[in-house]
Amino acid sequence: MKTLSDRQQRILSFIRDFLEEKDYPPTIRDILKACQISSTSVVDYNLDVLEREGYIRRDAEVSRGIELQDRRRRRERLVPVPVIGRIAAGEPIPVPAPDNWSMLAAAEVVELSQELTRGQEKVYALRVKGTSLVDALIDDGDIVLMQYVTAAENGELVAVWLKAEGEVTLKRFYREPGRIRLQPANSQMQPIYAEPANVEVQGKVIAVVRQLG
Numbered sequence: 001m002k003t004l005s006d007r008q009q010r011i012l013s014f015i016r017d018f019l020e021e022k023d024y025p026p027t028i029r030d031i032l033k034a035c036q037i038s039s040t041s042v043v044d045y046n047l048d049v050l051e052r053e054g055y056i057r058r059d060a061e062v063s064r065g066i067e068l069q070d071r072r073r074r075r076e077r078l079v080p081v082p083v084i085g086r087i088a089a090g091e092p093i094p095v096p097a098p099d100n101w102s103m104l105a106a107a108e109v110v111e112l113s114q115e116l117t118r119g120q121e122k123v124y125a126l127r128v129k130g131t132s133l134v135d136a137l138i139d140d141g142d143i144v145l146m147q148y149v150t151a152a153e154n155g156e157l158v159a160v161w162l163k164a165e166g167e168v169t170l171k172r173f174y175r176e177p178g179r180i181r182l183q184p185a186n187s188q189m190q191p192i193y194a195e196p197a198n199v200e201v202q203g204k205v206i207a208v209v210r211q212l213g
Contacts, residue, residue, distance in 0.1 A: 004053070008046050010035050012055055015066060025066040078111040079123075081145060087126040087159060087170045110143065116207045122148035124203070126159070126170070132184035133157075133170065142210050144170065146203035157185075157205040163198050173201070 004012065014034050018026040026034070028043045037043050047066070050056045059065030110125060117123045128142045136157065138144065144157075152158045152173040160182060161168050171182035171192065180199045182192040 004050075004055075005046075007035070007037070008049055011043070011046055012050060015056065016068060019068065025064045027063055079114055079117055080109045081112050081117065081123055081125045083108045083110060083125040083127060083143065085126060086129045087144070087168060110209070112145070112209070116145060116209070118206055120147045120206060123206070124148070125209075128170065132186045132189045134186050136172075136185035137210075138185070138208055139210070142208055144205045145207040145209065147206050148203050150201055152201045152204060158201050159203045159205075160194075161200040161202050162192075162194060163200060168202065170205075 011031055014031060015026060018030065018034075028040050028047070031037070031043050031047075032040055035043075037046075047056065047058060051058050054069055057067045057069055059067075124146050125143050126146060128138055128140060128144055131140055133139075146159060149158075154174050156173050157170065158173045159168055159170050160173065160180075169182060169192065171184060174181040174183060175196070178195075180194045180196055182194065182199075184191065
């Protein structure tokens, strides 16, 4: 990329500020007025330079058809993740049978970076209900990203289906002689013990999206 002129830098800065404030791009006349340029043809010329140098992308058929390339690349790195429901981090709550799990309609979809999803497939999200994982910095209302798996290693944070109870819970998984211990990450709460045949792992936590405020 060649060095931009002062005018081109001002135009680029204005486009970026405009997008941040309004979340849609400026028109050529917006740029003309804000950057004190004499004519739309001069604006058009400088936009052509910015596009040629890879700073923006233009759609000639759209009046506000200016897009910052770095903003576009960031958006392209986002992946949609379905939030399929809530999961209790405290006491288990009833959920549909596990053979219907993958068929649940997502109540909402969140767009997250590929860094968060780690490039994994079969990633879904759950909102946490309860405070049994506060010691793991997972609180009520947070979103946990889950990768669908059917087996877990000791210490992994997993969503577990308790078959006899028809309930699901989010706990740390530990295999002990003759039983499974599902451990809350909260010193004020007791673990859940279950027979191995009663436990079905439905996913493991790969990331947490914390709700601030």
